[in-house]
Structures are given as C-alpha cells and as structure tokens.
Amino acid sequence: MTVQPSQITERERQPDAGLQTSGEPVVRIVDIHKDYYLGSVVVPALRGVSLEVYPGEFIAIMGASGSGKSTLLNLLGCLDRPTRGQYYLGGRNVANLSDDELSEIRSRYIGFIFQSYNLIPQLTAFENIEVPLYYQGNVSPESKQRVVELARLVGLERWLNHKPTQLSGGQQQRVAIARALINDPYIILADEPTGNLDTSTSYEIMKLLVQLNDMGKTIIMVTHEPDIAAYAKRAVHMRDGKIIKDEPITQRRVTSDGPVPAGAQLTASAGQDAGE
C-alpha cells in the first residue's frame, strides 16, 4: 500500500525548480538553532535540532507547549530563518534565503494546514483552493480543472461556491487540505490539524491525511494528542528545544477505508506518474 518514495520524487518539476529529491531526504536539517530576543534577553527556542525526512513519510512532532515544536514547524515551512544551522529542502539550502525567495519556496514546495483552517473569508472554497496559484501567476483552465479534482478528492465538489462561513469546521479543513495540495508540494505541514474539531470529524480529517500519505505525500504534523499522532508512521518527541525521542510508530492506527479510491490523481497537473 505504501508508495515507493521514488515514484513521487522523480516527477518532473517545473524547469526552474532547482530542487532534486531522488533518493535523498526531502527535508534535512542540521543542528538548527533558533533564538528569540525579548529586549536584551535571548530566549533559545531550538537548541540544535537535526532531522531527516524522506519522501512518503508521515511524521508526528510531539511535545508540550514551549517545547519548540511550533518553531520547528515554522522553520520547516520557510516562514522563518534559523539563527544557526542548515536546512536543505529537496537538496537546496534554504536557511539563508531572502524573504522573496522564501515566499517562492513556500509557494511551490510547501503546503500548510492549520488548526484554525485559515481560509480567506471573502473568497469561495474554489477560490481559496486556487489562491496559491495566484501568486505564481499560474491560473489557467487546466488549473481550474485541478481545483475541481482536488475538491473531489477531499469530498467537497458540491461546496465549491460556498464561502468559509457557510462551511462546517471539517469542511473548511478539507478546503485547506485541498489548498495545501494545489501546488503539488514536497511536504505538507499540518499544525494541530484536528485541534478545533470534534472526535468524529477529527477522524475523518486524519483518514484523509492518511489517504494522502498513502498516495505518496510527505506529511509533517505537529500535535500534542497521542491519539492523533498514532495515525502517523514516525513520532518525533521534543522538549526544551531539542529532540528527545525519534521512533517509528509501531501500533499505528488504521483507518477503516480500503485502498485509495480508483482514479484519484494527486498530481494531475504534473501528469508524470499517470503513465508509470
């Protein structure tokens, strides 16, 4: 059931991508430090974190609040730069890029899923899924088709013309997941994706994430709930800005659904693996 990493990583990227991921870890951080400055006081948030993430992995980063897991996620998401250390995303060091370059990286290679969904209120579900393409100047009839396909994948094709306020929490999170997928990113970063949802909706969302992972998506998820972490394949525990434990999850929770629905294509616009 697990897709081989090479199947995803060897997809042809846009010519200007400049990132190669074949066989290599998609994410590699080396001795990352992050300090915050409160006035003259230095507050270390990360104190030498190293981590490798291979394509197709599903990692749960766990830890109490203040353990540095959110800081790590922000760094992984290129929303912030480390104080020290290297970060290779798809083989390219992105630790010291400019703000514009980081935006470009986020736009093309990273998908975000947030606890509070973070949809743009004045846009419809369709437009919310499409927004990342705006900033690439990449809106086309094909991309519109892709929005519809992703909406179908997350089970929202009937809700595309609704505004976020007209959708339930679970539905909003599905829109956010579709939005995270629109650019076919290297990694999907999920920050407490079920934090605002009730148990049964949480289960639905986790089922969807597991399904995406089964289709080859690399997912890094921050959570403090062991129940939710149990859907992942690997758990990284943090405390006081350091990784204290990094282990595979042996008793993985399984979702009741069988294999991936036939015909679901995550990478319809990239279009390479359809032929393989």
Added chain:
Amino acid sequence: MSAGPSLGLVVQMGLKSLWMHKVRSLLAGLGIVIGTAAVISLLTIGAGSRKEALEAIKALGATNLIVASVKPPQDSSDATRRARILKYGLTWEDYERFAAIPTVWRALPIRAFPAEIWYLENKFDGRVVATTPRYAEMNRLHLLSGRFLTDRDEDTFDNVAVLGFDVARELFRYEDPIGKSIKMGNHYYRVVGVMDYRIPSAGIGGSLAREDYNKDVYIPLSTCRARFGAWIIDRRSGQFTAEELELSQVTLSVRDVDDVRPTAAILKTLLEKYHDQPDYQITVPLDLLEDAERTALLWAVFLGVVAGISLLVGGIGIANIMLATVMERTREIGIRRAIGAKQRHIAQQFLVEAVILTAIGGVVGLVLGVVTPELIAFVADALFDYQVRTQILWWSLPMAPAIAVVVGVLSGLYPARRAALMDPIEALRHE
C-alpha cells in the same frame, strides 16, 4: 521568477474584499466622493462668477473712464437746515473741462434720476436717463424696434423717449409703443424706440452693482435740461427728497488703452481742484478688470485650497480605513504569506484596494460635481431669484478623479507597507 497575479485578478480580489465590508467601503469612499465633487463644483461656480464679473466689466468698456456723481456724506450743519436742497455732483462746466482733455475722444454726459412713467392709467417706477445719441453705442445697447435718440432730437429739444425693455413690456402689454405718448413729470413724450433686453450688469455709477438697463427711459439731454432743470424731486412712495444735480455721470472714451491711466490722473487733478467735497467718483473699468482678474485668481486659489483640503481629508479617511483594514485582516495577510505571497503581492493588494475605492469615489464625485452646481443654480433661481452662473471647466473633469486616484495611491502606500512588512508568523497567530 514568477509573474505573480495578473492585474485583473488583483482588482477582482480587491473588489471582493471591498464588497465584503460594504458599509465601511462606502463611508471611506464618501470622503473622496465629496472631495472630488467639491473640486469640480467649486471650479464650475468659481469660473461662472468670474466669467460674469469679467463680462460685466468688459461691458463698461476697457477704454472708458466713468466719472459719476455721488451724494456727499452729510455733515451736521446740513442736518440742522433741513429745508436746504442738496446741491452736489458733476456740473456742465466739469463736462466741458473733461471734453477738453486731449486724450479724451468722446465724452458722454448723462443725467439719471428715478421717475414715475405713465401711459394712460399704467404706471411704471423706472428711471429717466437723459443722454446723447452715442449712449446706446457706448453701452452696447441694441434696439428692438424704432430708433434711438438722434442729434436732431438733441438740437430741437424734442419730447421723444426710447423705452427700456421692461418699461415697454409693463406699460404696453398688448400695444405697439412706437408713436404713443408717455408722461413723465409734467410733460408728455413720444415713444420713438424700444430697446432689446439687456442682461443686468454693471453700468451707470461705475460700481459693479447690477445695473438694470431694462427699466430705463432715454430722453435727449437738452430736453431734460429744459423740462426738468437741475432739480430732482422724488415724491415716490410718500418720500420727499429734493436734490440739485446737473449731471449724474460722464463717460469718457479714450482711443487707446495706454491713455486710460494718464487720463484718469488728469481727471483726478481736475476734480480735486474744482470740487471742495468728494461728490464724485472715478471708475476705471480697466482697473476693475485687472482687479477682478486678480480677485478671480485669488478666488480660484482659495477654492482650490478648500477643495484640496476636502480631498486631503478624504485621503486621510482612506488611509485610516485602510490601516484599520490591514489590522483587521492581519490574519489574512499571514495566510497569504504562508501560501506563497511575497511582500510586494501584499502591498499591491492593499494599494489596489485603496485605488479602486478612490477611483470609484472619484467617478461618482465627478458626476456629483457636474450635477451639483446646476442644482444650486436651479434652487437659487427658484427660491431666491438669484442667478448663479456656472461654467464647467472641461479640464477639471479628468483632473479631479485623477487627483482622487493619486490621493488613493498616496493614502494607500503606508497601510500597504505596514501590511507587507508584517511578520508572517506573528500575522498567522493574530486573533
């Protein structure tokens, strides 16, 4: 690397954001609407009144000089001797002296006084203007029918009269006035002509007060001297005033505009020499024209400043609202940054919203600015019988909304910059 969103897309997104906060957008845009409308309205009305003033002064003639009699201020000794008849003003001797000035080409004496004008039982309270045949020409008056006064009338002391438009209309509602007799004072005059309607404007007296030529009756000066003498006795409306006044006005023409000022200086010297009280006034239309042009310029600057201030206030309103919007939409900014928007995309978004707001406000203000002066003119005419002249300055029509858009860009810059420079992580955490 990438082109970013197309302008059409940004505008579309901006419209959606503005539409989401309809009331706020409306209120923010209102400042620009009012500002733009104020610019155009003020310019339109300003240009209208300027044009009117200049026309009035030009009607006096730039090569003319007007010397008018004015009633001198009464001193206390006069008040004790009420029976005395007030004697003042220009005399025939003055007239002769004026006519002898070498630069003076033509001199036109006038006696004007209020009088009751009768035709059968119809009465009209008008004004008798005793003058010479050149009066019509020098004041640019046109005949409707008949003829104006002639030199022959002057020579023969004829009792003939030419009626102003209103006089003719009021006294002779359904009749042709020509050949009919009207009565003024104790004498009858034969109507020989009727003047065409003349828009009231500055004239006799030299001030810029509206002079209504339409209520005048013109008779030969020689006839007037013979029939009325120098006395003016006004018994209208139960009043009784008696004055002795030989000439109410002398209009002098010079050939060249350059002669106007030297001639004025000579006039002043002459009058100071022969009049021991200030019972005259010299009006130089050329000076008035230049004064009026200066005043009009000042007025235009003043109106421009007022309108500019209202646009500025509108701009501050936009900046304020945009700033509030940026704060309120901090989270949205964080989201957009997270999913790949660059700083300039965020700045662009808010700038475009500000520009859309001001552009729409500018266009609405343009329409309002064109309509408002007409409305003001209509209401002023209907309610107060006051004529407001309007003249649309065509260059102001594209200019005002263009300024509005510039205001939009300027007032949107700071909020847009604030939005762009937000830390994405902080912005995402914002509640």
